[in-house]
Amino acid sequence: MKIFHSPKHTLHNPKYEVYEAAELIEFRENAARMDSILARLELEKYPKYSLPTQYDISTILEVHTQEYFQFLSSAWEEWENYRISNPNNYPSTDYIPSTFASNETVSRHSTIFHKGGMFVKDLTAPISQGTFAAALESVNCALSAADEILGGETFALSLSRPPGHHAGKAFCGGYCYLNNAAIAANYLSKSAKVALLDVDYHAFNGTQDIFYERNDVFTVSLHGDPHFEYPYFSGYAEETGDGVGEGFNLNVPYRKGTTDLEYFMHLQKALDAITDFSPKYLVLSAGVDTHEGDPNGTAKISYSGLVKIGEMIKQLHLPTVIIFEGGYAIDDLGKNFVGLLGGLVR
Numbered sequence: 001m002k003i004f005h006s007p008k009h010t011l012h013n014p015k016y017e018v019y020e021a022a023e024l025i026e027f028r029e030n031a032a033r034m035d036s037i038l039a040r041l042e043l044e045k046y047p048k049y050s051l052p053t054q055y056d057i058s059t060i061l062e063v064h065t066q067e068y069f070q071f072l073s074s075a076w077e078e079w080e081n082y083r084i085s086n087p088n089n090y091p092s093t094d095y096i097p098s099t100f101a102s103n104e105t106v107s108r109h110s111t112i113f114h115k116g117g118m119f120v121k122d123l124t125a126p127i128s129q130g131t132f133a134a135a136l137e138s139v140n141c142a143l144s145a146a147d148e149i150l151g152g153e154t155f156a157l158s159l160s161r162p163p164g165h166h167a168g169k170a171f172c173g174g175y176c177y178l179n180n181a182a183i184a185a186n187y188l189s190k191s192a193k194v195a196l197l198d199v200d201y202h203a204f205n206g207t208q209d210i211f212y213e214r215n216d217v218f219t220v221s222l223h224g225d226p227h228f229e230y231p232y233f234s235g236y237a238e239e240t241g242d243g244v245g246e247g248f249n250l251n252v253p254y255r256k257g258t259t260d261l262e263y264f265m266h267l268q269k270a271l272d273a274i275t276d277f278s279p280k281y282l283v284l285s286a287g288v289d290t291h292e293g294d295p296n297g298t299a300k301i302s303y304s305g306l307v308k309i310g311e312m313i314k315q316l317h318l319p320t321v322i323i324f325e326g327g328y329a330i331d332d333l334g335k336n337f338v339g340l341l342g343g344l345v346r
């Protein structure tokens, strides 16, 4: 199995995120997460990583809008230019908007403030100087992994960072800017039917947005119920798709404090639905913020539970592109992620 990784992920390095109300905390989706995973892969004797191939941006523009992509590419610089051209004292910073568009049909996109209010969904997607470059490399890793599968491999791993599943057609949010898994699934969908399974603790609002009106990619997510959990406005069981996509989106929300055995039951339901769809390929959005020690989650999945999740997914017997998403229990992250991975690929 090939593993794709780019050291350029470190270019994405926001300092802070806004947690709740006015509480500023250190940015949790940090570069140390990747170090933890790389160290564990080495310890467990996985092959050394490969650098990704560079793909044309048309692979991204089939999933994200041109306007949004343009915004991401220039946001930090526009923000920096605004700072420089204004007489104030603050030093160069990450960009986090503070004024949000309430109606997405308005199109007053003139300043960075208008654009930020349109395209940024929440206060946990700060844009640092190298965010766009890192996000592109994260996509390149995902597409490189997809090409392995098209070439006949059974598994390929993309160590994508930043993660992607909260990024929609025209928005970033929740640590995500470009939807790595969606871009890989869209790329694979040119060859055959694809299922996308998301086991990150949070609902995949970006992925759902992208495929909601499509029937060639079946999207399934298990997550903390949005009645109490981020992203709050998406991830409900009654959201099943629209138009020809009706019936091709499955949300499986679960209760606060969900434990291993309950989780396996939910997962089996998701796997059965995927089997019924009979896809040729699987894209797995692999987050391990379901772990009992995760500061961003409420689920109580044990280490052995994560291994078992991998083993259950293996029973689909599908060629699978594995894409790293969330997981913030930094001390256990490498062990947890490689545990799920090992259940699946070993």
Ligand code: SP5
Pocket (backbone or CB within 6 Å): 019, 020, 124, 163, 164, 165, 166, 174, 175, 176, 200, 202, 230, 287, 289, 296, 325, 326, 327
């Ligand atoms: C990829 C990924 O895992 N993104 C997660 C983004 C989570 N953002 C959470 C923001 C909401 C914080 N609310 C905390 C409630 C604690 N009582």
Ligand code: ZN
Pocket (backbone or CB within 6 Å): 200, 201, 202, 287, 289, 325, 326, 327
């Ligand atoms: Zn998550």
